[in-house]
Structures are given as structure tokens and as C-alpha cells.
Amino acid sequence: MVEILKELEERFQVSDLVQQKDHLAFVSVDKNKAIPMITWLKDQAGYTSLTLITAVDWLEDGKFQLTYMINNPKNKTQIAARVMIDRENATMESAHHLWESVRIYQRELKEMFGIDFPGSPGVDESFILEGWVDIPPYRRDFDTKKYSEETYFPRPGRQSNDPAEYMKSKMYPNE
Amino acid sequence: MSIKDLLTPFTAWKRITKDPVTIRDPFNDRPGAERYRGFHKNDVNKCIGCGTCEDICENEAIDMVPFKDPISGDSGLRPRLDYGRCCWCALCVDVCTTNSLTLSNEYTWVTVDPEDFRYTPGVDKKAWDDNEKGWKKPEGNYEFYNINRVEMHHLHPEDRDKSFVEMVKGYSREQAIAEADRCVECGICTATCPAHMGIPEYIKAVRHEDMEEGLRILYETNPLPEICGRICTHKCETVCSIGHKGDPLSIRWLKRYIADNVSSDKYKEILNTIDLSNNHKKVAIIGSGPAGLSAAHYLALMGYQCTIFEQYEKAGGMMRYGIPEYRLPYDSIDKDIDYILSLGVDIKYNARIGIDITLEQLNKDYDAVFAGTGLHLGRSTGIPGSDNEHVYYATDLLRQITAGEEIEVTDQIVVIGGGNVAMDITRSLARMQNQKFGKVNIITTALEREKNLPADLEEVVESREEGAVINPGWAPQSIEIENGRPVGLHVIKCNSLFDDSGRFNPQCDITKKEFFRGSMIVQSIGQGMDLSYVSEDFKKDLEFGPRGRVQTNAHFQTSVKWFFMGGDIIEGPDVIHGIANGHKAAIGIDNYIQGIDFAPAK
Ligand code: SF4
Ligand code: SF4
Numbered sequence: 001m002v003e004i005l006k007e008l009e010e011r012f013q014v015s016d017l018v019q020q021k022d023h024l025a026f027v028s029v030d031k032n033k034a035i036p037m038i039t040w041l042k043d044q045a046g047y048t049s050l051t052l053i054t055a056v057d058w059l060e061d062g063k064f065q066l067t068y069m070i071n072n073p074k075n076k077t078q079i080a081a082r083v084m085i086d087r088e089n090a091t092m093e094s095a096h097h098l099w100e101s102v103r104i105y106q107r108e109l110k111e112m113f114g115i116d117f118p119g120s121p122g123v124d125e126s127f128i129l130e131g132w133v134d135i136p137p138y139r140r141d142f143d144t145k146k147y148s149e150e151t152y153f154p155r156p157g158r159q160s161n162d163p164a165e166y167m168k169s170k171m172y173p174n175e
Numbered sequence: 176m177s178i179k180d181l182l183t184p185f186t187a188w189k190r191i192t193k194d195p196v197t198i199r200d201p202f203n204d205r206p207g208a209e210r211y212r213g214f215h216k217n218d219v220n221k222c223i224g225c226g227t228c229e230d231i232c233e234n235e236a237i238d239m240v241p242f243k244d245p246i247s248g249d250s251g252l253r254p255r256l257d258y259g260r261c262c263w264c265a266l267c268v269d270v271c272t273t274n275s276l277t278l279s280n281e282y283t284w285v286t287v288d289p290e291d292f293r294y295t296p297g298v299d300k301k302a303w304d305d306n307e308k309g310w311k312k313p314e315g316n317y318e319f320y321n322i323n324r325v326e327m328h329h330l331h332p333e334d335r336d337k338s339f340v341e342m343v344k345g346y347s348r349e350q351a352i353a354e355a356d357r358c359v360e361c362g363i364c365t366a367t368c369p370a371h372m373g374i375p376e377y378i379k380a381v382r383h384e385d386m387e388e389g390l391r392i393l394y395e396t397n398p399l400p401e402i403c404g405r406i407c408t409h410k411c412e413t414v415c416s417i418g419h420k421g422d423p424l425s426i427r428w429l430k431r432y433i434a435d436n437v438s439s440d441k442y443k444e445i446l447n448t449i450d451l452s453n454n455h456k457k458v459a460i461i462g463s464g465p466a467g468l469s470a471a472h473y474l475a476l477m478g479y480q481c482t483i484f485e486q487y488e489k490a491g492g493m494m495r496y497g498i499p500e501y502r503l504p505y506d507s508i509d510k511d512i513d514y515i516l517s518l519g520v521d522i523k524y525n526a527r528i529g530i531d532i533t534l535e536q537l538n539k540d541y542d543a544v545f546a547g548t549g550l551h552l553g554r555s556t557g558i559p560g561s562d563n564e565h566v567y568y569a570t571d572l573l574r575q576i577t578a579g580e581e582i583e584v585t586d587q588i589v590v591i592g593g594g595n596v597a598m599d600i601t602r603s604l605a606r607m608q609n610q611k612f613g614k615v616n617i618i619t620t621a622l623e624r625e626k627n628l629p630a631d632l633e634e635v636v637e638s639r640e641e642g643a644v645i646n647p648g649w650a651p652q653s654i655e656i657e658n659g660r661p662v663g664l665h666v667i668k669c670n671s672l673f674d675d676s677g678r679f680n681p682q683c684d685i686t687k688k689e690f691f692r693g694s695m696i697v698q699s700i701g702q703g704m705d706l707s708y709v710s711e712d713f714k715k716d717l718e719f720g721p722r723g724r725v726q727t728n729a730h731f732q733t734s735v736k737w738f739f740m741g742g743d744i745i746e747g748p749d750v751i752h753g754i755a756n757g758h759k760a761a762i763g764i765d766n767y768i769q770g771i772d773f774a775p776a777k
Contacts, residue, residue: 154235155293161240162226164375166251167363171366175371
């Protein structure tokens with residue numbers, strides 16, 4: 001994989017190269033060079049298959065990380081391209097024209113993280129969360145527990161005990 | 176309701192003519208994958224009911240329900256699952272403080288009653304209880320909290336064995352926060368602390384860097400935090416749930432961190448004790464050890480005018496005169512005591528009850544009396560030679576060292592005893608030998624075997640680091656005297672201390688003998704109480720228990736209603752029991768003075 005990584009460095013100035021396994025490497029690429037790089041990999045370098053697109057919320061840094069993982073079926077190697085985008089008004093150039101399945105990933109990312117991909121077909125339609133009104137649930141500032149408490153009702157008869165309180169009531173009730 | 180809502184159920188119909196995408200196979204089992212996350216299992220004998228699994232569950236699928244009566248270190252509760260909510264994320268398994276909770280790889284379960292899907296794993300028997308496959312927290316891979324404690328910096332043995340400088344440095348801000356961050360706030364420890372301190376609450380205050388709140392929490396149950404933050408026997412740490420997979424929280428050092436980081440001139444403001452009410456009732460307190468000080472503190476808060484009678488020149492009792500300075504510096508003792516005195520508590524030094532003033536007189540002058548006179552009379556081994564003038568009691572020597580009196584230190588010393596007091600005198604004498612002779616030559620021997628030594632492990636380890644020889648498992652037989660001074664101690668091997676029925680009945684092997692050379696012998700085999708301040712007449716009214724202890728009720732009231740007693744003389748011995756006793760006695764005295772009667776002493 002050394003040659004292809006070298007080439008990516010020269011052509012697209014990728015950084016933070018990590019060769020995770022013999023056939024899997026991670027690279028970081030600037031937001032505006034990401035889609036050209038992926039297009040080049042697909043059209044020129046044999047990386048014709050999309051494995052997945054996913055995101056990580058780096059809340060403290062105010063960033064989302066998008067990861068595009070693509071595969072070369074001939075030599076069985078994978079490249080994962082990491083792209084950092086601003087968390088505020090998160091937007092990324094769409095890649096739906098490259099693979100049919102991309103619009104599905106992008107629709108999911110829009111719903112779960114609130115990352116927009118303008119021009120991606122159906123990106124605003126709900127994906128699995130029909131009628132969702134809260135902030136996107138994969139954002140780390142989404143409070144899952146609070147949501148559970150407010151949305152779901154405990155089954156009748158459920159009751160819990162605080163360990164310290166319970167021990168006091170049984171072991172030293174009068175102190 | 177919109178038209179969409181009405182039609183949605185029917186959208187499924189559009190697939191009615193399509194082939195199913197699932198495959199029907201009624202003949203073969205389809206077991207979950209090796210590490211599939213299926214139904215929960217819990218080893219209920221390993222689980223301690225800390226409730227951390229309940230806390231982490233984002234879906235509120237877990238309740239803590241009674242399983243058995245709580246004991247120290249085990250709340251007796253066990254997690255109960257509600258599969259109406261569980262999403263099988265396994266966070267509960269990964270955080271479990273004891274690794275008792277796991278998931279089987281079983282994932283099919285059919286029942287008609289939805290209530291069945293709430294069950295207590297390990298308690299309600301299930302078919303997958305013995306299923307070895309499924310999800311367990313991978314070992315050594317990741318932890319949700321740091322299992323290692325933040326190391327406390329100690330002076331190196333070479334730097335400390337000549338001086339009485341405090342050897343434990345205390346946490347820095349970063350260290351304290353990192354240590355506090357390990358607490359899962361289960362509160363299991365609170366029941367084990369004799370004073371039932373709000374441990375997770377004050378640890379939380381450290382984490383949030385709110386020292387004022389921390390101090391308030393400490394003083395709710397413990398008015399001697401500088402002292403306890405250094406020398407408490409920290410029973411709480413033995414039950415800390417984090418200790419099951421790693422090191423328990425450094426609860427004691429975190430307490431010290433709070434007290435060390437609030438300056439004494441802020442105490443009254445923070446603790447809201449600038450203007451205390453005065454109810455014009457008076458209480459006399461005998462002894463200024465932990466019990467007496469604690470009683471005085473809580474009584475002062477309730478408006479009582481307290482007077483402490485202290486037989487020595489300074490306050491603190493055993494904390495000052497028994498514990499060496501390198502473990503508990505005098506500044507720290509003074510900080511705690513000065514604050515209590517600043518609440519309007521009066522103290523009379525060099526005042527001996529029975530000599531300077533009688534108990535009977537105290538009864539006339541005060542509305543109630545509390546005695547926390549402790550155990551400070553050294554006990555003798557009674558072996559031949561033990562009456563020689565160069566055979567000492569540890570408690571006497573420790574007191575003399577504190578008072579700055581000259582004591583005998585020879586170049587070869589034998590200490591008899593295996594408790595913390597024995598380690599204290601060993602280490603103090605080792606320091607003095609080092610100062611005087613440039614080397615340590617001291618043997619400390621005890622009846623108990625190594626693993627049963629009553630002293631804290633760290634005391635034993637540090638004594639050895641400082642050059643003392645700790646050689647346990649020997650019964651002292653006689654002290655050999657030549658020309659009027661000891662030359663050594665004869666001992667025989669001691670195999671066990673208690674018989675099958677648990678009675679103290681040492682079994683020794685007289686064929687295994689040893690002779691420990693020493694020109695000075697120190698006995699430290701326990702302390703007795705000194706009731707010489709109580710007149711014979713008065714003693715007739717006091718009820719005594721089987722082992723000569725004065726009987727008290729839950730409020731530490733004796734059979735003489737105006738006379739309360741607490742601390743080592745009743746329960747312990749240690750500082751924290753004294754504090755707890757003093758606190759309860761203060762409440763008891765308040766009730767008594769207000770005319771509320773309790774059950775008699777028993
Ligand atoms: S976290 Fe583990 S030890 Fe604690 S209650 Fe839950 S199952 Fe028991
Ligand atoms: S100190 Fe340990 S036992 Fe106490 S609340 Fe924290 S984790 Fe639980």
C-alpha cells in the first residue's frame with residue numbers, strides 16, 4: 001500500500017497516515033480535497049467499492065469527523081479517509097454521484113448527527129426516526145438518559161433502592 | 176391525528192404479495208455468536224449490590240431490589256432487569272465493579288406474560304444461567320474508571336528515618352481530582368464508616384473543586400477532619416467497590432485534601448458558626464480526646480456551654496500523646512482543635528478529676544457530664560523481669576516524647592506487641608536510635624502471626640522500611656536481667672491464638688525457643704482504662720458489663736442518668752469510633768437535658 005499512500009500525499013496532501021493492518025490504512029484529508037481524492041481513488045486507483053461512511057462527534061473540539069472507507073476489490077486493500085468538519089452548521093459536499101448507496105448514508109448522517117449534504121437526494125427525509133423533534137441523537141450532547149426518563153414511562157410496579165439509603169435503613173436506622 | 180398516522184399501519188400490507196426475506200427453519204438451533212449479547216446473568220455471590228450498573232444504564236432498565244440483608248461491603252440489593260427497556264448495549268456489564276454481571280448468548284425467549292421479562296439475574300433461575308458463551312467484559316482491555324489509585328508521595332525511608340517530619344505529602348490539586356474521579360458514588364462505604372460519613376458526597380465536592388461544600392459535609396459527621404484525614408484506620412477503604420477490580424479509593428487522603436485546602440480563618444463563615452445560640456445549659460466534658468472534642472463540638476452547635484477538663488498541658492489525648500508527629504503533625508491537631516474551641520468551648524488544662532475537682536461536684540455545677548477518658552494505662556505482660564525499671568510501656572514513652580521529656584534510648588531494643596501503638600513506638604525509637612547511634616537495632620515481636628497482625632499493613636511495611644525487624648508469632652516468656660538491666664527477651668513459638676470455640680487460648684510450642692537481645696524492653700500489648708477519677712461510692716451506682724466495661728445505652732448514657740461515657744473506654748479503640756460516640760452522646764445529652772428519657776443502660 002506504500003505507493004498509493006505516497007501518491008495520496010503528493011496529490012492530495014493527506015496527513016496522519018496510520019497503516020493499521022497490511023491491507024488497511026487511515027489518512028486525514030482536508031475538507032475541500034476529500035471528494036476529489038475519493039473520486040480519483042475510485043476512477044483511477046481501483047478503489048471501486050464503498051464500505052461505509054460514518055461520523056464521530058468531537059464535541060470538545062467543536063468538530064465532526066467523517067470517515068469514508070473504500071475498498072479495492074482487486075488487491076483487497078482498504079483506505080479510510082478522515083475528514084474534519086466544523087460542528088456548527090455542519091455541512092459536507094455530497095458524494096451521492098459516486099455510489100448509489102451514498103445517499104442512504106448521508107440521509108442517516110443528517111438524521112443522527114445533523115450533518116447536511118446539500119443536493120443529496122432525499123437527505124431531509126426521515127431515515128428511521130419518524131417525528132423526531134429533539135437534537136440529533138448521535139450528537140454527544142444528546143442526553144439519552146434524560147430522553148428515556150421523559151419519553152418512556154416505567155412499567156407499573158417498578159421500584160428501586162439506593163444502596164447507601166437501603167443500608168442505613170437496615171443497619172443503623174436511628175443514627 | 177393526521178391522515179399519515181391513519182395510513183401508516185397499512186403500509187405493511189403493500190408487501191403482502193412479496194416473498195418473505197426471512198428463512199424459516201424450525202429444525203435447527205440458531206445459537207447466538209460466541210460473544211453475542213443476550214440475556215443477563217449475575218453471580219449473586221460476587222455482586223455487592225453497588226448499583227453502578229443501574230446508574231450507567233441509559234435506558235433505565237435496571238432497578239436495585241432486595242436480595243438479602245445488607246452487611247458491611249454488600250448492600251444486599253441485586254440488579255433487576257426490565258427487558259421492555261434493555262437495548263443489550265452491555266454498558267452495565269462493562270462497568271460492573273465486581274465483574275459479576277455478564278450476558279449469555281441466548282436471545283430467544285417466548286412467554287405470554289410481559290411481567291416475565293422483568294427478572295433478577297442469578298436470583299430468578301433461567302435456562303441460560305450456566306451458558307458460558309456470551310459477553311463478558313474483556314480483561315485488561317479498557318476500564319470505565321481508573322482501577323489504579325493516584326499514588327501518594329511518601330518521603331523515602333532514608334529521608335524520614337532520622338526525623339519526625341510528616342512523611343506523607345498530601346495530594347496536589349490534579350492528583351486529588353484524578354483520584355476523586357474514580358469514585359462511582361455507590362455509597363457502599365458509608366455504612367462501614369463508624370461515623371457514617373457522607374463519603375461519596377465529599378469526594379464529589381473534590382471532583383467539583385468545591386472545598387467549602389466538602390468541608391461542610393465533613394463537619395456534618397466529623398469535627399476532626401485534619402486528624403482523620405491522616406490517621407484514620409479507614410475501614411471504608413476495605414469495602415470500596417472499586418477495590419474489587421483494583422485499588423480502592425484513597426478516601427482518607429481525599430478527606431485530608433479538603434481539610435488541608437481550606438484555611439482555618441474561613442471555617443466559621445463556611446460552616447455558618449459565627450453566631451451560635453446559647454441555651455444557658457452547661458455540660459462538663461472529661462478528656463479532650465476525639466470523643467470529648469466531638470461531643471463538645473456538637474453540643475456547642477446546639478447552644479450548650481461546654482467545659483473540657485484535660486489532665487495534660489495540651490488537648491488531643493491519644494491523638495497528641497499517642498500518635499507520633501511524623502504521622503500526625505501537631506499543626507494539624509491544633510487546626511481541628513482550635514476551631515472547636517473557637518465555638519466557645521472552654522478548656523481547663525492540667526485539671527484532674529477526683530483530685531482537682533470531683534465528679535460529684537461536676538454534677539452540681541453542670542447539667543450533664545460526658546467522660547471520654549480513653550485507654551491509656553499500659554498493660555503489662557506480667558512475665559518475670561517485666562517489673563524492671565528499664566522495661567517500659569509504649570504509651571508512657573509516646574506521651575513523654577510528645578511532651579518533650581528525655582527518655583531512655585539504648586542501642587538494642589525489643590518491643591512486645593503487634594498493634595499500631597507497637598508500630599508507633601517502634602518507629603519513634605528507630606528514629607531516635609538513628610539520631611543517637613546512626614543505626615537502627617530494634618526487634619518488634621508479637622503473639623499474632625504475620626497475617627493476623629492487628630497493626631495496619633502499611634505500618635508494618637513502613638516500620639521494616641525504616642530498619643526495624645518485625646518478627647511476629649512468638650509468646651514472651653521472661654525478660655533476662657543481668658546486673659539490674661535487661662539483656663533480652665525469651666520467647667517460644669506461638670502457633671495459634673484462639674481455640675476452636677474462638678476463645679483466646681494461645682497454643683505454643685515450647686521446643687521452639689528464641690532469645691531476642693535488648694537492653695531496653697517496651698511492652699505494647701494493649702491499654703486499659705483508668706477509672707481512678709471515679710470514687711468508690713460512685714462506682715456502686717455505675718453498672719459494669721462482663722469485661723469490666725461500663726454499660727451504656729445507645730446514647731452513651733450510663734446507669735447514672737447525668738453521666739455519659741464514650742470513646743475507647745466504651746468502643747474502639749480508634750479515633751473514628753470516638754468521634755461517632757461523641758456525636759451520638761451529644762444528641763443523647765441534649766435529649767436528656769430536655770427531659771426525654773431513654774431505655775436504661777445495657
Ligand atoms: S455493578 Fe456489578 S456488583 Fe454492582 S450491583 Fe451491578 S452487578 Fe452487582
Ligand atoms: S469511595 Fe468507593 S465505596 Fe465509596 S462511594 Fe466511592 S466507589 Fe463507592
